[in-house]
Amino acid sequence: MTNIKSLDDATALGFENKLKEQANQLKDLVDSGNVAGALAIISELNETRDKTLYQEVGRLTRTLHESIRNFHIDTANTANNEDASKIEDASDRLAYVVEMTNKAANKTLDLVEETMPYASGISTEAKQLKDDWSRLQRKEMKPEEFRALTSKMGTFLSKLCKDSDKVYGNLSAILLAQDFQDLTGQVINRVTTLVKDVEENLVKLVMMAGKVDQMTGNVQQETKQQETNMQGEGPQMNAEAREDVVSGQDDVDDLLSSLGF
């Protein structure tokens, strides 16, 4: 990239220098009344500009082709291309991330939903037994009640053994369900690298196009896109850095209460 940039600058600089030099000559010739000489300079100037322009356009086209090749975008046969383009591949990879995270979230939710009744069952029965136990300690229990308590305690303990194994097993499965992070992380890192590559190539192209614009005297109109403010943006990555975004629930509450909520 640095190569191209310096080359580019050299061409542009050469053209600029030549322009300055010949402009002075032109002025002298016009002043001295040498019309033929002046016209020759003008056509020479034109030629230089055209040549530089062609060079720049050529370089722009080459870079564009290179970029396209780099991303394996086959314009000839995209339909039956076995090597999918990098962009297409990236979309597939991201779809895989969505699928993996979706699966992991559902698996975790399944296990949590399955485990919760065990926890609440244990808690309910333990509370009952605790009450009975307190009555026993206070010696308020009749012998037949005590016999019922012993058998209830026995059932509870064996159920507790079984249920806590189940809870432990489900917790381990929840643990394992987090393995998606490793896989999706790798995929996302690869896609991020690709996006950076794309950006780098785009910047290169924009710079080259800028040179061509300079030669032709084109002025690019800055078209600022007015984004509709109500469009969903999804989660904010760095809310702290943005003025127009709240940084959490407390901010939301403050804002709403300032509106009379």
Next chain:
Amino acid sequence: MNKDMKILVVDDFSTMRRIIKNLLRDLGFANTDEADDGNTALPMLQTGKYDFLVTDWNMPGMTGIDLLRHVRADESLKTLPVLMVTAEAKRDQIVAAAQAGVNGYVVKPFTAAVLKEKIDKIFERIDS
């Protein structure tokens, strides 16, 4: 607050719907239905079966803010309490939701405690 009230949970991500449903169940609200965007939710709401709407903002089809506007414009639904649970955090959006008549706004990621607090607050105000 009536714990048997029927709640419609609208979010395009099924896992988020499940999480919200689970949290609501923990809070004692077991009577919940789901919809995946405004277009699915609106006809369900128009049956008049629902007492409370919990909706996301950013959804394909009809967004949550449009759903809210439709609800407020509908004679039979305009008093339905609506809680927005969303990742959208721009001040302008929150103001717009308030102007559209939202009853509460929770930003994701959120906790069970925040959800409870907002729901309590909404029904405190309605019941009083």
